[in-house]
Amino acid sequence: MPEKNKPEQLSDELIREALAREFESIEAPPVDECWSRVEAGLRGGRKPGQIRGFSWARYAAVAAAVLLVIALSSIGIMQMTEFASPMVEETPAEEAPMRTADEEVDALQVEEADAPEEEVSAPEVEEAEAPEAEVGILEVEEAEVPEEAEEVDISTEEVVVSALRPFEITVDPVPPEWQENLNDSLFFEEAVLLQAREGPDYQGAIYLGEEEVLLWVKSAVEQEEMGSFIENLGEHIEVESRPVKEDNGFIHFESAGQPGLAWREADQYQALVVVSGPVSADQLESITGDIE
Amino acid sequence: MQPEELKKLVKKNDNDSRRQLFEAYYKKTYAVAYNILRNRENAEDITQDAFIKAFQNISQLHDETKFGAWLAVITSNLARNYLKREKRIDYTDREIINDGASESDYTEESALRSLEVERIRKAIKKLPPDHYQVVVLQYYYDLRVEEIAKLLKLSPGTVKSRLYRARQRLAGELELNNDSACLIDRGGERE
Numbered sequence: 001m002p003e004k005n006k007p008e009q010l011s012d013e014l015i016r017e018a019l020a021r022e023f024e025s026i027e028a029p030p031v032d033e034c035w036s037r038v039e040a041g042l043r044g045g046r047k048p049g050q051i052r053g054f055s056w057a058r059y060a061a062v063a064a065a066v067l068l069v070i071a072l073s074s075i076g077i078m079q080m081t082e083f084a085s086p087m088v089e090e091t092p093a094e095e096a097p098m099r100t101a102d103e104e105v106d107a108l109q110v111e112e113a114d115a116p117e118e119e120v121s122a123p124e125v126e127e128a129e130a131p132e133a134e135v136g137i138l139e140v141e142e143a144e145v146p147e148e149a150e151e152v153d154i155s156t157e158e159v160v161v162s163a164l165r166p167f168e169i170t171v172d173p174v175p176p177e178w179q180e181n182l183n184d185s186l187f188f189e190e191a192v193l194l195q196a197r198e199g200p201d202y203q204g205a206i207y208l209g210e211e212e213v214l215l216w217v218k219s220a221v222e223q224e225e226m227g228s229f230i231e232n233l234g235e236h237i238e239v240e241s242r243p244v245k246e247d248n249g250f251i252h253f254e255s256a257g258q259p260g261l262a263w264r265e266a267d268q269y270q271a272l273v274v275v276s277g278p279v280s281a282d283q284l285e286s287i288t289g290d291i292e
Numbered sequence: 293m294q295p296e297e298l299k300k301l302v303k304k305n306d307n308d309s310r311r312q313l314f315e316a317y318y319k320k321t322y323a324v325a326y327n328i329l330r331n332r333e334n335a336e337d338i339t340q341d342a343f344i345k346a347f348q349n350i351s352q353l354h355d356e357t358k359f360g361a362w363l364a365v366i367t368s369n370l371a372r373n374y375l376k377r378e379k380r381i382d383y384t385d386r387e388i389i390n391d392g393a394s395e396s397d398y399t400e401e402s403a404l405r406s407l408e409v410e411r412i413r414k415a416i417k418k419l420p421p422d423h424y425q426v427v428v429l430q431y432y433y434d435l436r437v438e439e440i441a442k443l444l445k446l447s448p449g450t451v452k453s454r455l456y457r458a459r460q461r462l463a464g465e466l467e468l469n470n471d472s473a474c475l476i477d478r479g480g481e482r483e
Contacts, residue, residue: 010412010459010462010463010466010468012431014405014408014409014412015412015416015427015431015462016431016432017409017412018409018410018412018413018416019413019416019427019428019431019432020432021409021410021413022323022327022413022416022417023319023320023323023432024319026319026322026323026326028318028319028322028323028339029322029332029336031314031315031318034314034318034336034339034340035311035314035315035318037340038310038314038340038343038344038347039307041340041341041344042310042344042347042348170373170376170377171369171372171373171376172369172445173342173345173365173366173369173370173373174345174346174349174352174366175445176352178445180447187447188445188447189446189450190445190446191445193373205445
């Protein structure tokens with residue numbers, strides 16, 4: 001790009017113009033088609049979140065099928081080799097000299113090497129077999145703050161809780177109002193959605209302290225029993241299926257070795273779970289006292 | 293759409309009002325989804341999901357005049373979730389399609405400015421989803437930091453920090469020095 005095309009400064013006006021141009025110039029699919037799907041969705045025809053197209057599960061299934069075909073064809077080749085041997089033996093000894101044991105092994109190795117294993121490339125197999133394995137229980141991605149950023153108020157440090165595994169947590173697209181802090185040191189970070197393959201979705205909020213990460217979960221399921229709430233929560237965040245104890249209307253439980261507390265308030269079940277950091281069950285109980 | 297009309301439609305939320313809102317915001321919503329996902333079919337799915345969620349949860353919108361920005365937040369959140377699920381967060385390598393106005397579309401008079409805008413447009417497309425989200429809310433929907441923080445349920449400090457980093461990235465992409473990233477209009481400090 002020639003030097004003269006560079007903007008000398010990045011003004012608000014230029015950014016606004018760039019965004020306006022982007023939004024005006026994009027070629028969107030026909031509006032009527034999409035509207036009819038939205039209408040159907042509003043009537044309950046399609047659950048939001050059901051995305052068409054590529055998925056790892058489908059990819060893994062296809063890769064598994066390919067591997068199975070390759071494995072079967074390899075067995076077939078091996079068997080053909082075995083069946084082929086007597087035919088060789090049927091030929092007169094002087095025309096087909098007998099192989100020594102070592103020569104048999106070498107020949108087999110060559111035949112195996114000829115099997116079309118390279119049809120599936122290594123990265124494809126790795127991706128298909130272990131798509132979930134790369135993240136730990138809590139991956140906190142801390143964005144680098146350049147020295148120049150001092151002018152920006154980053155009192156609430158930007159910590160992007162990008163993945164809580166094995167917790168299946170996603171950003172809540174339409175979050176309710178969550179209180180800004182649980183106490184003097186635990187501040188709201190992000191509204192999340194706990195989604196299970198089966199069972200209801202729960203809305204939650206991540207609160208961060210200096211070392212602590214807490215998850216506050218609310219259920220919006222009508223007529224839900226405490227037992228089902230704990231059980232469903234278990235599907236989301238690996239809560240032990242058996243609550244540890246019941247005390248003062250609180251159900252104490254453990255999640256991945258960390259304390260959790262569930263209670264009922266205005267026909268709604270709620271839970272506060274320690275994701276990481278040094279928070280005891282007693283401290284958790286006192287935090288619930290500060291919740292409005 | 294005028295704020296009064298917008299307010300009326302959002303409050304009414306019947307089929308006709310929804311259709312009007314849909315038509316008014318469809319393209320912008322699709323653009324937000326597409327810029328994050330870079331896939332037309334998925335962007336279309338996210339667009340329709342965003343409208344469904346918005347219409348179903350419209351009671352949560354306290355200021356009806358902010359419908360567009362609220363919808364942009366829902367859309368970008370859904371798109372970010374989709375990327376997370378599909379583990380395709382490598383936004384740096386995503387294909388940037390020059391699907392808008394080309395540099396040669398402009399006359400001599402506005403050529404320089406157009407080229408500048410075009411370069412910024414391309415740089416914005418390369419922003420990571422959370423940065424793109426705050427840039428759209430501040431510069432397209434003209435929201436203040438506090439308003440963005442309220443919509444995104446983030447602290448104002450986090451929003452400022454994301455805006456600051458977004459400008460740093462834009463400056464880097466445009467090969468400007470860091471001083472130039474501190475916008476001449478001081479947009480990032482608007483509160």
